[in-house]
Structures are given as structure tokens and as C-alpha cells.
Amino acid sequence: METIQAIVDNLLLELRRGTLVLSVLSQLQTPRYGYSLVEHLKEKDVEIEPGTLYPLLRRLEKQGLLQSEWEISGSKPRKYYVLSDRGLQVLALLRIQWFEMKETIDALMREGDTDYGR
Amino acid sequence: MDDKKKQDDLISRYVYAVVRHLPANQQKDVEQELKTLIEDMLETRCGTRTSELGDVEAVLIELGVPYELAAKYRDTKRYLIGPQRFDIYVMLLKIVLAVAGGAIALALMISYALDPPSGFFKTFFTFVSSVGSGMIQAFAWVTIVFAVLQHYEGKAHILKEFEWHPKDLPEVPVTTSVIAKSDPIASIVFIVLLFVCINVGPTLFDHWSTFPKERVIPLFDWAVFTKYLYLINISIALDLCIEIAKLYFGRYTKSLASISIIMNAATVIISIFLVKGVGILNTYAIEQMNTIYDLSEKAFSGLSKFWNMLPNIIVILAIIGFFIETVKTLYKTFWQPVDKS
Numbered sequence: 001m002e003t004i005q006a007i008v009d010n011l012l013l014e015l016r017r018g019t020l021v022l023s024v025l026s027q028l029q030t031p032r033y034g035y036s037l038v039e040h041l042k043e044k045d046v047e048i049e050p051g052t053l054y055p056l057l058r059r060l061e062k063q064g065l066l067q068s069e070w071e072i073s074g075s076k077p078r079k080y081y082v083l084s085d086r087g088l089q090v091l092a093l094l095r096i097q098w099f100e101m102k103e104t105i106d107a108l109m110r111e112g113d114t115d116y117g118r
Numbered sequence: 119m120d121d122k123k124k125q126d127d128l129i130s131r132y133v134y135a136v137v138r139h140l141p142a143n144q145q146k147d148v149e150q151e152l153k154t155l156i157e158d159m160l161e162t163r164c165g166t167r168t169s170e171l172g173d174v175e176a177v178l179i180e181l182g183v184p185y186e187l188a189a190k191y192r193d194t195k196r197y198l199i200g201p202q203r204f205d206i207y208v209m210l211l212k213i214v215l216a217v218a219g220g221a222i223a224l225a226l227m228i229s230y231a232l233d234p235p236s237g238f239f240k241t242f243f244t245f246v247s248s249v250g251s252g253m254i255q256a257f258a259w260v261t262i263v264f265a266v267l268q269h270y271e272g273k274a275h276i277l278k279e280f281e282w283h284p285k286d287l288p289e290v291p292v293t294t295s296v297i298a299k300s301d302p303i304a305s306i307v308f309i310v311l312l313f314v315c316i317n318v319g320p321t322l323f324d325h326w327s328t329f330p331k332e333r334v335i336p337l338f339d340w341a342v343f344t345k346y347l348y349l350i351n352i353s354i355a356l357d358l359c360i361e362i363a364k365l366y367f368g369r370y371t372k373s374l375a376s377i378s379i380i381m382n383a384a385t386v387i388i389s390i391f392l393v394k395g396v397g398i399l400n401t402y403a404i405e406q407m408n409t410i411y412d413l414s415e416k417a418f419s420g421l422s423k424f425w426n427m428l429p430n431i432i433v434i435l436a437i438i439g440f441f442i443e444t445v446k447t448l449y450k451t452f453w454q455p456v457d458k459s
Binding site (some may be wrong): 033035039049050051052055058070076077078079 | 144147150151152154155157158159162180181182186187190191193
């Protein structure tokens with residue numbers, strides 16, 4: 001049988017995965033290239049592997065939420081991503097949903113709190 | 119190679135291993151992106167010191183298995199035959215392999231019986247290789263058909279999921295409407311054997327006797343038979359389709375009922391056409407029998423009468439059979455057991 005820790009780790013991973021798009025979209029109101037976004041999110045305690053982020057950025061671009069541009073004037077060619085108008089709208093709507101969801105889940109979790117807090 | 123070159127080489131190999139799995143129009147872009155990413159990760163890892171081969175290795179390990187990274191870029195699971203159809207593929211494959219192997223073996227044995235070959239080892243070798251290559255072909259064709267289905271339905275499937283509604287769920291089949299797999303499988307085996315016999319050994323259907331060949335009375339009019347062999351094969355193919363449809367649906371449904379009634383009707387029409395329309399039976403069978411066996415007058419006239427009536431009898435039997443089959447199908451499709459509760 002899986003250990004408690006393994007189960008918790010697995011479920012946490014799924015939880016985080018669900019919020020990744022939200023995290024990424026929220027930080028792309030200013031243009032960033034992939035690796036700078038990895039570092040930037042890390043500073044804010046959001047861990048995302050480059051191997052996950054890079055394909056994700058591409059997918060979001062394909063959905064029309066991001067637009068990209070190669071920046072070749074620097075030492076290395078970098079692809080910068082930024083929210084498109086569509087992406088901005090989507091982010092605005094998601095944000096509202098997130099706050100609602102957060103309160104709902106918070107309330108549920110607080111219920112549990114009184115039981116376990118004793 | 120100095121250390122820097124080794125590092126570059128390793129990076130190139132990694133990037134290549136990823137992008138080769140991607141569509142051509144993405145390769146250049148992803149390649150550039152990954153190269154820059156790896157350099158950035160190296161810089162973060164090494165800071166001001168120069169990177170070593172071990173650093174590159176560590177970074178690549180962090181990025182993960184190339185194939186998996188490529189899969190994330192592609193964002194679709196790729197199947198030759200998807201899980202939703204894999205079970206029926208395996209089942210059909212087993213049937214087709216058994217039937218193809220058996221049919222070819224039977225066909226060869228018939229031809230050996232009619233025309234005994236010389237040289238045991240040569241015969242044995244051609245027998246084994248013919249059966250083997252036939253089965254490989256069968257395997258290939260089934261797989262190709264399923265792969266093509268997968269290729270086109272893989273795209274259609276996504277749309278379908280949105281349109282799905284609980285009312286589309288099939289009813290739990292009542293016991294009468296369930297078709298046991300063994301039923302169509304047995305029919306398929308029989309139909310294929312019939313196909314082989316018709317095409318390879320029509321003489322099998324001749325009046326079989328232990329006398330020499332010139333004393334054999336053909337059941338069919340040879341000229342008509344060869345001319346319309348394709349029609350016989352078409353009706354065999356239709357029968358085969360019905361059985362495959364039964365296997366596919368697994369229960370009597372309205373679509374299965376319509377398919378099987380229409381196809382049955384077609385085969386009945388074909389057989390009536392062959393027997394009555396073009397006269398596939400050998401008209402002179404009884405006369406030929408008379409010259410061989412020297413029948414008594416009574417037997418001769420009785421047999422002649424029967425033989426002349428035979429086409430009509432066959433037509434009547436075919437029509438009766440068709441009606442019985444149709445009623446059975448409709449009954450199994452629409453009959454609901456009385457709810458006892």
C-alpha cells in the first residue's frame with residue numbers, strides 16, 4: 001500500500017497542476033521568456049519545471065491566450081510571451097472564479113478545522 | 119574533443135532527441151527555445167564559474183527523458199489502435215488469424231487431394247510458408263484497417279464527447295437480444311470455409327463417388343458457375359458482413375436489424391437469380407447419372423421430376439428462410455420481457 005506521505009504528495013501535485021495555468025497567466029501581463037518566468041515564479045514559491053512550462057506556454061499560445069515574439073538582439077535568442085487581449089479577458093474571468101472557489105474551499109476546510117483542532 | 123565541445127555535443131544530441139518527435143513546423147522553434155533554456159539553466163547552476171560536462175548532464179536530467187518532453191510538447195496521446203477499440207481489435211485479430219490460417223490450410227489440402235503433389239519436404243515447406251504468409255497478411259490488413267479508423271476517429275472523438283447525452287445510452291440488453299460471441303464466430307468460420315470450398319474445390323460439391331473422375335456428375339452448370347462465381351462470392355461477403363456486424367454490436371439493435379434484413383434480402387435475391395434466372399444447376403445431371411448407373415425407368419422419371427422442380431424448391435426454401443430469419447431478428451430486436459415486479 002502507498003504510504004500516507006506518497007498519497008499526500010500525489011494529491012498535492014494534482015492540486016498544483018490545476019493552478020499552474022492560473023499562475024502562469026497571472027504573471028504574463030508583462031512580457032517574459034520561459035526561463036525568466038520559471039525563476040520569477042520560484043521567487044513567489046511556485047515551483048514549475050521548465051519541461052512542463054515550455055510546452056504549456058506553447059499550448060496557451062495555440063489557444064490564443066498568449067502571443068509570442070523572438071527577441072534576437074540580446075546575447076541569446078529568446079522567445080517572449082505576453083497575454084493577448086483574449087488572454088486578458090480569460091484571466092479576468094478566471095480570477096473572479098478563483099476568489100469564489102478559494103472562499104468556498106476555505107469554508108469547507110475551516111469546518112474540518114474545528115474537528116481536528118481539539 | 120575538449121570539454122566545451124563535449125558539452126555542446128551533448129546538448130545538441132538532447133535537443134535533437136526531443137525535436138525529432140515533433141511536427142516539422144515546430145522543430146526549428148523548439149530547438150532554439152530548448153538550446154537557450156539549457157544555457158540559462160546552466161548559468162543558474164554554475165553562476166560565475168564555467169560549466170562542466172557534469173553540469174550539463176545534471177541539467178538534462180532535470181529536463182527529463184527526451185521522449186516524455188516531446189510528448190508534453192505534442193500534447194496528444196498517440197495510438198496506433200486506441201484503448202477504446204483495442205479489445206475488439208484483439209478479438210477480431212484472433213478470429214481472422216484462425217480463419218485465414220484454417221482457410222488456406224483447407225484450400226491447400228483440397229488442391230493436394232485433387233492433384234497429389236510429389237516430394238514431401240517441398241510440399242510441407244510450401245504448405246507452412248503459404249499458411250504463414252497468409253496469416254501475416256491477415257494480421258497486416260486487420261491492423262491497417264484499425265489504424266486508419268484510429269487515425270480518422272481520433273479527431274472526431276473529441277467532438278463526440280461534447281455531444282454525448284445520457285439518453286444516448288443503450289438500454290441494458292434483455293437476455294433475448296444479447297448475441298453470444300460464439301454464435302457469429304462459428305458462422306464466420308463456416309462462411310469462410312464455404313468460400314474456400316466454392317472457390318477452390320467446386321468439385322467437392324459434385325456428386326461424390328469413388329469411381330474415376332469421368333464418372334463424376336457435376337452439380338453445377340460449369341459455364342454458368344464460372345461466369346457468376348463473383349455473385350456467389352458477393353452473397354458470401356454479405357453474409358460475412360452480417361456476422362461481423364453481429365459481433366460488433368453484440369446485441370440486436372435497430373441498426374443491426376436493418377443491416378441484416380437488407381443484406382439477407384440481397385443474398386436471397388442473388389440466389390434466386392442464380393438458380394432460376396441463369397440456371398446455375400446442371401440441367402443434365404439426371405441424364406448423366408442414368409448413363410453411369412443405368413437407372414430404372416421409375417427412378418429416372420422420379421429423379422428427373424425432382425431435379426426439374428429443384429430450382430422452384432430452392433426458391434421457396436430461400437424465401438421461407440428469409441422470412442423466418444427476419445421474424446427472428448425483429449423478435450429479438452423488439453421483444454421486451456414482461457416486467458415481473
